[in-house]
Amino acid sequence: MLQIENLTFNAYGRRFFDRASVTLPAAAKVGLVGRNGVGKSTLFKLITGELQPDSGELGLPRAARLGIVAQEHPATPVSLLDTILAADTERHALFTELELAAPERMADIWGRLIEIDADTAPARAAEILHGLGFSNEDLARPMAEFSGGWRMRVALAAALFAQPDLLLLDEPTNYLDLEGALWLQARLACYPSAALIISHDRELLNTSVAFILHVSDGKLTLYTGGYNDFEQRRAEKQRLLSATRAKQNAERAHLQSFVDRFRAKASKAAQAQSRMKRLEKMTPVAFSIEERVAPFILPSPKRPLAPPLLRLENVEVGYGTAPPVLRDLDLRLDVDDRIGLLGVNGAGKSTFARMAAGQLAIRSGRMQRDGRIGVGWFHQHQIEALDPDETALDMIRRGRPQDSEQSHRSRLATWGIGFDKQGTTAEALSGGERARLLLNLVAMDAPHLLILDEPTNHLDIDSRRALLDALNDYAGAVILITHDRSLMELVADQLWLAADGTVQPFAGDMDDYARFVLERAGSGAAPSQTRGHMKARNKARAKA
Structure with missing residues (x-):
């Protein structure tokens, strides 16, 4: 379905992809994973043509339809059900044409409408909307009456209903409740076309996809199976690479020792030269060391209270x-x-x-x-409610005014907010950094x-x-x-x-x-x- 060959892309002073290549099978459901900031969303923009690669190619079958949920659906006066039905552009165009079509054209139009099962479209659209939490009464409501979060669900419903040849989803469960996430997992598992899904939801990646595409060090590596399978295979791959690297380092040290000892001796010069050439030809084993993830610090209460709380x-x-x-x-x-x-x-x-x-x-x-x-209370809207001009240091100073500046900085570093980020405003921190900061702050007082x-x-x-x-x-x-x-x-x-x-x-x-x-x-x-x-x-x- 998607073929990427020698993709190279640079932006913002860094290299996202370095001669990366991968081929995704037809109709495959693929989970796209990797650390925050490695380029997963950038890859989506390259696939859709929003960004252009510096070199390399991204190939899709001719006339392949792409579906991407990039933002919430506009707040229009059109009803919810009609909005979803319009996502099937062919069906919508055929019905529009039918209103003014010549008699000799109508038979062809009706034949195509029957072929694409157009009469069941309202029921199929309603089933998707129910799965994502909308009620029967919601179907007739205009889009303008729904909040931004619900319009994000509409955008997802429209993409699922349209059934593009390649569906691109970027963290689709982030704006769903658990019920919607459970439904989406089951829906994606039986989705008839190809899908590429950026997700940090382990359950979705274990139940809904058959492949994991891993982004790391500018490369793309495809693994079969769900996320648990990927973790096991990647760990085994890293173990084998580590063993090979250790063996190569030992051999390199042995060869270098011989060269250092006998390079100056005429009787051993030829052997020393041979070993030097061998050293030069040795290609270092590529070994990726993943960045350490800082722990969350959730101190337990020092004096338990009598039950019940x-x-x-x-x-x-x-x-x-x-x-x-x-x-x-x-x-x-x-x-x-x-x-x-x-x-x-x-x-x-x-x-x-x-x-x-x-x-x-x-x-x-x-x-x-x-x-x-x-009580330590973290709620989902705290991140958006942060003062964009306040820094991590400002927040912890306010929360623990009695502590020293060194204590503040050490505590933030323990939470994974490094010294280079402690004076950064909340607006400039990533969503993950802000969530990490707030979670540790609400639990700071045990x-x-x-x-x-x-x-x-x-x-x-x-x-x-x-x-x-x-x-x-x-x-x-x-x-x-x-x-x-x-x-x-x-x-x-x-x-x-x-x-x-x-x-x-x-x-x-x-x-x-x-x-x-x-x-x-x-x-x-x-x-x-x-x-x-x-x-x-x-x-x-x-x-x-």
Whole structure:
């Protein structure tokens, strides 16, 4: 499907690709991985023609259609369903032509419409939209009524509906909730055409792609299998290269020693010259040493509090005089609980997190909460809300004014914010650097409870693993909201579900929840129907 030969590209004073070559099989689903900043998004721009290579070629089959989700869909007066239908440009053009076509042309138009299955298009579009969290009522709403995050989903839905020959997706799960991410994983796994997907979502890369394309040191290397297979093969490759390099270095040292000893002796001069030529011909073994990933520092509370940290009895919570967002809350959070909070966007997860953090008062009911509780709260909009002119040093000085300047700098370095970045403004830091900084800041004072709302959006796979390790070492309570299924599975020991205006324990594990999400999407059930489905499921599990 895509052939890249000797691609070289330089920009911003650095070389992104250095005579890189790779061929992607037809109809292959490929995960594009590599450290932040290595050139993954740059490769997309080269494929689409937005950037031009300095040398080399990128080849696609003639007339191949590209699909890329680059930005949110415009806020137009066109309805949601019609917007998705228009993404199939051939169908749209045929219906437009049909309005003014001559009688002798109509038969050809109708024949082609039947051939492309045009009459089922509205149902297919609605199925995609339901999978991405839109309700039946949303289908008739104009695009202008949706927020930017939802219009990003529309752009993704339009690309999936159009079924281009090569679908390019750049971090598609970053603007989805867990339910949308689970649906997308299943959708991509059976996508009929080729797809190239930049993602740091380990679960998606293990379930939805058959190849991993790794970007490193200006080269492109294709591996078969999912991300776990890639890690194993890359580790084995590095081990073999390390052994070969060590063997070559030993041989080089031996040859150099002989040359140094006998170069001046006439009787050994010829042998010394022979060994010098051999040394010159030896090609150093290429050995990539990956940059070390700094750990997350999540200190455990020094003085554990008596359980429970939080008890809710018939609690109702909301904003102002508007109807309650959540009601009938009867829950208990203990000192070492790890809660994974599930639910579609808009179900009240962030409202629950705000209440648990002490930032939103309850309207009615009883909430038992220890007044000494320390809370570290990371929410997904903090990164965008940072003062763009404030530096990392400014932030830590404000948070720990009693500490010395050297202590501030040492702590930031430990967090992975090097000395060269500590005086850089937030605007100039990468998304991953800002997320890393904020996550460490909210946990700096060893809170009893960590509330993490989409903490992984800007983190690469290795940084997500570092966060997982830190959370598993942390001895306090955790409430986790994330679209990253792997993180949810490996951190949470209890699942709570926000649905139909309340939060209740979910009877089952992530496999059960994934099946439920896909069953609901397949049946076209709206998210508001979740509570009835879950009551029936929980009752059935209890009987079993």
